[in-house]
Amino acid sequence: MPVDESRIISLQEGGTPFIKCNKLGDQLGVKLYIKVEGSNPTGSFKDRGMSVGITKAMELGVNTVGCASTGNTSASLAAYAARAGLRCIVILPSGKVALGKLAQAMFHGAEVISVEGNFDEALEVITSLALDGKLYLLNSVNPFRLEGQKSIGFEIVDDLGWRSPDRIILPVGNAGNISAIWKGVREFYEADFINDLPRMTGIQAEGAAPITNAVRRGAYDIIPVENPETVATAIRIGAPVSALKALRAIYDSDGLSETVTDDEILYSQKLLARSEGIGVEPASAASIAGLRKLVENGEIDKGEEIVCVVTGHLLKDPNTAINACKEPINVEANVEALSRVLKGL
C-alpha cells in the first residue's frame, strides 16, 4: 500500500471470511465461495479503502475530509475520520440511505447533510467543494481508496491457496470496487503469483444499470441513468465515476455484466440468509441474484469456480429485512400459549 507504514490509520479491516457454500453451489451446479465483506469494522468493504485514504489524508496534512454517499462510504469515512481526529462532512441523498448506515455516520460524529437529490447530484456538489480546496474528497475517485480495496483481490487469491477463481461476481454502483479488485488480481498475475485471471462479472440493479447498458452496446462510455431507482439503495447510482475503469476490467477479463430486478435481489438475499446463514444487505445480494440468472441463461458454465463478493452486512438495512418477514407472534408467557403457536413441538 502506498502509505507511510509508521502512521497507518486502521481499525483492522480486511482478513474477512471466505466461505465455501456447498448447498447453494450444488443447487446451481457451480463451486461457490463467498467473500464476506460485511465482516469489516463498519460492516462493509469500504473500510479497506478508507484506511488507506485516511492515512493519506493525514500524510497530506488536511484537516477536513468529506464524501457523498449512498450510505456505506459515509459510515466508513465517519469512523476512520473519528479515529484520525479529522473533521468529516458527508452528503447523503435525502430519504434514500438505509437506517444502519445513517446511524453510523451520525454516531461517529460526522456532519451529516441530506440533499434533495440523488447520489449523483450529491457527488457533484461535494466535488465542487473539494475542487475549491475546502475538503479532501474520499469518494472512490480518490485513487488511494482503490489501492486499499484491491486487497479484496489479493485476499481471494490467498484464500484459494494462491490461485485465481474462474470468476468473481460483485454488485456495481459507482464502479470503484470492480476496478480495484481487478487491479489487485492483475498485480498478482503480473508478479507471477498466479497463472490465470478471473472473469470480472458486475451486477447492477435493473433501474440503475448504466454499466450493463454500456456492455450491451460494447461501448467504453456510459449513458447516465437520470433517475436511478432500486431497493438496493447502496447501488442507486446513475453516473458511476469509475465507469471507464470498470468497463475495461469487464472487457479485458472477458467478463460480463448483467442486471437483476428488485424482486430477484430480495429473493436472493433471503436465500443466502436461510440456506447458508450469511446475512447481507440488498446491494450485496445482487451478486447472488446475478449468479443465479447467469447460470439459468447458460452464460456461466456448470462446474465453474466462482467467488461472489458480498459487500455489506444485513444489519445495514434493518427496515428491508423486517419488511421481508412476518411479524413475531405475540403470546402470553406460559407453555400452553406457546404450544398453541409452535405446532408440532
Ligand code: AN7
Ligand atoms: C454494499 O457508499 O457508493 O461499485 O456511497 O455500499 O464500488 O460503488 C456504495 C457502494 C456495493 C457498489 N455494495 O460498489 C457509497 C457507495 C455495497 C455498497 C456497492 C456499494 P462500487
